[in-house]
Amino acid sequence: METTLTGQTFKNYINNEWVNSNSEKTIKSINPANTEEVVGYVQSSTNEDLNKAVEAAHNAKKSWRKAGQAARGQYLYKAANILEENLDEVAETMTREMGKTLPEAKGETARGVAILRYYAAEGMRKEGDVIPSTDKDALMFTKKTPLGVVGVITPWNFPVAIPIWKMAPALVYGNTIVFKPATEGAVTAAKVVECFTKAGLPEGVLNFVTGSGSIVGQSLIDHEKVNAITFTGSETVGSNVAKSSAARGIKFQLEMGGKNPVIVAADADIDKAVEAVISGGLRSTGQKCTASSRVIVEEEIYEEFKEKLIDAVQKITIGDGLQEGVWMGPCASESQFNTVKEYVEKGRAEGASLLYGGEELTDEARAKGFYITPAIFEEVTNDMAIAREEIFGPVIALFKAESLEQAIEAANDTKYGLSASIFTSNITSLLEFVDEIEAGLVRVNAESAGVELQAPFGGMKGSSSGSREQGEAAKEFFTETKTVFVKGV
Structure with missing residues (x-):
């Protein structure tokens, strides 16, 4: 990883390549403790950039599903180790970018490591149940299957923990990802993505696109090849996610704050x-x-x-x-x-x-x-x-x-x-x-x-869409249940 933050430009990550946006424009991220310091620059992406990322994730979803849960878990173990090795750098980036004190930033990054290891272990846990059938000569069981392409939209206040607690379960349960972070935390998010890329994820499994919510975020929400959206952020955007997702009949997960x-x-x-x-x-x-x-x-x-x-x-x-x-x-x-x-x-x-x-x-x-x-x-x-x-x-x-x-x-x-x-x-x-x-x-x-991290997290009333994040509850959002009935010939 780069150790110099000031002025560094971070690219999008699409189909396992770091690429510039088609706009050839960047967004400046400044240090809120000292506005004269530029922490870095991220891409001001276009609809075309987003389309490429979704297409890459769509093309990768079949092979990633077939890789198997155990193999997918191994990638998360590798990502956890890489993040842990770079904990101090990622935490310092976070503090410079969004102002959180360094001890808090280190604690959040360590939590990200723990979340990755928790879901890595899911690679060796059950993915269904055997259910008694009324037919004594038949076998009936359930099997968890991935949703496909998941759009991940995250806020700036926890730029390590929130993306990881969404992406880790999405990946281990067999989904591919297009990740759009808030621009105020996008440099830190890029550092997290670097850890995943160094873990050797196959082409198209994880894609990272930065830019404005009105362009990149909205295009991700509305894209016909996106099979689910997990979102943390404002009520206004969350309401839009719900409407668009419901209209297309796809799963959506919202966390929209509290009082x-x-x-x-x-x-x-x-x-x-x-x-x-x-x-x-x-x-x-x-x-x-x-x-x-x-x-x-x-x-x-x-x-x-x-x-x-x-x-x-x-x-x-x-x-x-x-x-x-x-x-x-x-x-x-x-x-x-x-x-x-x-x-x-x-x-x-x-x-x-x-x-x-x-x-x-x-x-x-x-x-x-x-x-x-x-x-x-x-x-x-x-x-x-x-x-x-x-x-x-x-x-x-x-x-x-x-x-x-x-x-x-x-x-x-x-x-x-x-x-x-x-x-x-x-x-x-x-x-x-x-x-x-x-x-x-x-x-x-x-x-x-x-x-x-091992407990379900989510709210009631206007704080949430009702589904829960983290712990075993994450499986219920990031998978569908398939019931299988087998009878001998």
Whole structure:
């Protein structure tokens, strides 16, 4: 792999060749911690580039299916080893490109290695079941078969983990791929693709095309030779994926964010709850789909919790994620930076009380980056934008609840249902929360962000299409079930 990032140009990868786009244009990726630094350039691709990638994947799908699950798993083991060998470089690229602190970037890359090994092992696991037949002389069984060509569309906030948790199961279960990453994370994505290419995947199995969502993304969604789409990103695009896929009768998988609540019950360990809210809400600069953005606290401990939260937030160090001791980096892009500032102003305008933060940092050390202090609001009502809309930034809204029942009702008052957590020492309360909360990921005495790779991940309501990613659940999306009945002649 190349070790110099500044100014390097990354090509598309189509049919096992690194190629320039037909447009002969590139897109610049800048460092959000220092906008004067160019991390690299990626291709500004055209419909023609996308068509070539889909055609390559289409032509490769039969031979890749016939390679067998065990053989496909071996490629993933090789890719895992290569990614592990290049972990520091990939992580540093991630930090430079989207601002995540280096320890977080290393953790995400290590998670990518673990995901690859998990699905590599799927190569030796069962791919069907034997079912008793009413005919004693017959054999009946099920067999999992791949979908064909899968379009993979990913966001910038987890540029290693999310592509891998989509591509690894898609590949091991026999599908070929056309991968379109968000442009803000495309240099990091190219580094991930390099690991797959060095693992020796056959021609056309994995194809990588960068460019705008309106051109490349839309063409991928609409392409007649694409058999399924797995997407993580905005509601607007996700809705379009659903409509287009449904119209063509193909499978689609959507993860579209959340407005994730944390309930702090009166009997909670307040210090642990504060620590988890800060970690879950502000790590990665709040740019996680599972980030804690609404904190609902029972009124008898509300003031104590609020004071401890503000005291802890004031101690957060903000700066370049490559620097030792920095806890929170910049917003990932100017667009995201402006969005966060706009929501801070919306909160004020709608009558919420800004307790702390929401200030742009313009001192000499941070003047060239997209830095903002975490914002903590109170006196927030559920009809306010900061209570209802996903901000994807370091903004936390505090709510006061008279009872656990009121807290759960407030937590469920959202169109989203991705993740939720509660802090309590009462088993009755936690069981009530688990039963009543409308979220796909439910955590007790733990932050709302995060999921283990071997467990199903996905949301309810407007957060998801209903299917689950990761763990064994991924097989259900990336395969079809074929029932086979065999009778002797």
